Amino acid sequence: MSSTPAPPPATPGPSGQPARRTPGGPVLQDSVTEAIAEAFFEELAAVGYARLSLETVAKRAGAGKAAIYRRWPSKLDMTIALIRAVAVDASEIKDTGTLRGDVRAFLAELAGALRHRLPSRIIPDLLAEGGRNPELAQELMTAVRDTRRSKATRLLERAVERGELPADVDRELALDLLAGPLYWRLAVVHTETAPDYLDRLTDKLLAAFVA
Template identity: 90%
Template sequence: MSKTPAPRPATPGPSEQPARRTPGGPVLQDSVTEAIAAAFFEELADVGYARLSLEAVAKRAGAGKAAIYRRWPSKLDMTVALIRAVAVDASEIEDTGTLRGDVLAFLAEIDGALRHRLPSKIIPDLLAESGRNPELAQVLMTAVRDTRRSKATGLLERAVDRGELPADVDRELALDFLAGPLYWRLAVVHTATAPDYLDRLTDKLLAAFAA
């Protein structure tokens, strides 16, 4: 089956968003912002959050360090803004009309993201770093986890409305089941999956939801 491609880690382009001006400062060109954002994700994937430096990001982007500071005052602020933007952009969950279709589409999106070169390196690194950095941990919880769980809750509520799940389905456990097995297999133990793995996993999840 075809996989949903991972979201491109970049900010809206010039055709979508006008150039912005900082208060009392220069116009911020979106093409520069895009280049910096792309460089940030490449650098983050290569060296990890702890070793990431704004100087290296600026060099990779072909921009001056001042261009970064005009947009974000620190490495943490930059990380927060760019991770949040990607998380929100990637959080929409397809409504296929059936619970099975929705779950399969949800798993395919996660599968595509975890196999993508950048997220496959970035996500485990940020999760590990969050154990040492409370501020980063808070960002990951609010910008990534809470956003995605809220959207996934909508998947369950649609199934309840269609009569595919009982109204008293344990939503908290169902959300854990949705994300846990595939993340564990691809991001933690790095085990290959058969072509029919997502279909089989979907069937197991549906059986668990109904139990």
């Protein structure tokens, strides 16, 4: 999650303003949906999932609580939908033409996301909440982990096609190594990095991939 997200673009309504219609329901103005989404992530970062209330989100968004219920039936549904939108909209892994360039770009994008004030507070909270809420945990794994790992897998496949990695490279372990060290440093122990840290980490990862 590299920024406060907005839902996918809606279909323009009769007035020219973006809008969408629920099945058999009212037209939903996209500007209101975006305001609710932004308020949701701000509130989630401020108080955490357990203390987050739909009333507070609605107030922060300048909307009525009914506006939320017209879009999502519960706090859990809203959380899952908005987190999924963030994961799906995550930027594609850059194809720089080399494995080293791809890994370095991947690490830079991940570092930027983890340093953002919202994800740095939201991600640990949702992971902790997932331990108490199996449905939320499963959705997080499917929407966030699986989506990002699928995109990172393409990074490895490109390297295999270019002959930079052997065809039998341990993809599962490589994917763990790609995200694990940086996530631990920035999101768990909250230790900043030296200017050359990503370059040094890239070199270590490349050596591990072919070991």
